[in-house]
Amino acid sequence: MDMKELSNILQQNGIVGAGGAGFPTYAKLNENAETLILNCAECEPLLRLHRQLLEKYAQEIVETFHLIGQAVGAKELVIGIKKAYTKTIDALNGVIGAYPEVRLGLLDEVYPAGDEVVLIYEVTKKVVRPGGLPIEQGVAVFNVETVYNAYRAINQSTPVVDKLVSVVAEVDHPVTVRVPIGTTIEETVKLAGGITTKNPVYFIGGPMMGFIGSGSLPVTKTTNAVLVLPEEHLIIQKKRKKTSIDLKRAAACCCQCSMCTDLCPRNRLGHPIQPHLFMRAATCKDVQEPNIFVNTMFCSSCGLCEMYSCMQGLSPRTLMAEYKAGLRANGLRPPQVEAKPVGPEREYRKVPMERLMARLDLTKYNKEAPLDESVVPVSKVKIMLSQHIGAPAAAIVKQGDKVTKGQMIAEPAKGLSVGIHASIDGVVSEVTDKYVIIETQEGRAGK
Known part of the structure; x- marks a missing residue:
């Protein structure tokens, strides 16, 4: 081929x-x-x-x-x-x-x-x-x-109509399931049995780079996991902090120990990202070295600096992400720079997964989540037209159309884009420029 x-x-x-x-x-x-x-x-x-x-x-x-x-x-x-x-x-x-x-x-x-x-x-x-x-x-x-x-x-000849999702943490039976694209997070979580904590919070994605989401959000082509965590868990508390407060805390107690930079995976590969210098410059409003801010664009947002390295519990990743977004919004692009040589100390500054899980209070959740590819009956799906980098797909169906699983419902737009397909058999009940909702006959009858 x-x-x-x-x-x-x-x-x-x-x-x-x-x-x-x-x-x-x-x-x-x-x-x-x-x-x-x-x-x-x-x-x-x-x-x-x-x-x-x-x-x-x-x-x-x-x-x-x-x-x-x-x-x-x-x-x-x-x-x-x-x-x-x-x-x-x-x-x-x-x-x-x-x-x-x-x-x-x-x-x-x-x-x-x-x-x-x-x-x-x-x-x-x-x-x-x-x-x-x-x-x-x-x-x-x-x-x-x-x-x-x-x-x-x-x-x-099968397009992407479903997604594997691991449902773990505070659930009866941690599991990896295959669900139709557009299934709600709440319905996906139910496949792992009952929830074992009061006031559960759905953390979508991995614990380091994921986000807090609602049960009504749809599964997309990039949804890998849902962690069901108690509201008081440190990962949830960390995500809910306000950046304005984070900045004030950093001004009060960042001691410039440089641990965030020393353990930064990109810095260890010679990239000019130095979180500790950013924290000092941002909190002191010191713009004498503008490259300290510009270099935030080289951050991968892996989260090690704020979830593992900082002994004060500060949030370099979150603050750098805000600055990085501001630079991009103003049309700034990363400068052309070369990486420095990789030093021998890199081998001794890798973070073991076992220690990371212990630090995040996740060790107790490190259980088998068997792969279960059983067909999951779903009566309604909300399929997003933008599930990828690039231009959203353009819907080619209208309200009232009958569609079958695997049928293209949105074609690739001009530029970088891909097709989107129906994940279940049913009738299109709503079409916007952002999503298509499909319902089965049983689902419509139950209204």
Whole structure:
């Protein structure tokens, strides 16, 4: 299969990064990609869906990874996976022998091993320049579920109509389930049995980079997990702090110990991001060195600085994100800079996942969440037209239309965009420029 044909299949079937920002996968196909990396680092604490999926569908995923490599002409294919995922590694070892260009890139159990820039360095020793793209180093990175979705599109003509979501923490039966795109978070949580805490809060995504959401929010192509946490949990309390108060606290007690910078994964790779200097400049309103503020644009928002490193419980990541957003809103782009050489101390400043979970009071939630791909009956879905970086898809259905599962309901817009598809059989009950609602006949009858 050539790159043009593969690109069309991926775009029309709505394949995007199944996590993070949802970058359209077809746009990652590039003949300059000499190395492809399959990301099975399972970056965030408590998440298991990638290793589970890769263990169960090792043959299908590796075969598709190989096909993508052939399409772009890549010389090397690397599966980045933590050494601790022994069952998945065993499954891969039983498959990769048939693909001589595929090798395993074994990773330590540290955070954030799944950060794209960190992962590339760990398995290739190449450093992506600050603000740069992996393709500049001849590298393209793909998510495990993304490649599995590509397999389904290529071999089964199945577009992205569902999503694997891990439901963990304060639930009776932690589980990883496959639900139709557009299912509410509340309905998804119910699949893990009862909630085991009063005043539960739904934390969507991983504990380090996720956000507090309501039960009415729909599952999208990038929804990886829902943590059900008690309202008083420190992660929830941290997220609910006001940035104005955070800034005042930083002015009062930041001691410039530089621990946030010393443990910053991007700084350890030579990127000019120095959270401790930012905290000093921001709290003192010192603009003598404007690059301290500009360099916030190189922050990956991994959260280590405020969730692990700072002994005062301050919030460098949150404050830098606010400044970074302000710079972008005013049209500023990251400057062209080169990374400094990676120092030997980097190896001794990695954060073990076990210690991170203990610090976040998550160890008690580190339980098996078995993969359950049973069909989940849903009577209503709200499908967002923007579930990816780039232009939202353009709806091609109207209210009252009958649709079937897998039918395209929004076509790719001009520019960077992908198709969106019906995730259930039913009738379109509402269409806006932001979403399409589909209801089953049973759901409409129950109104």
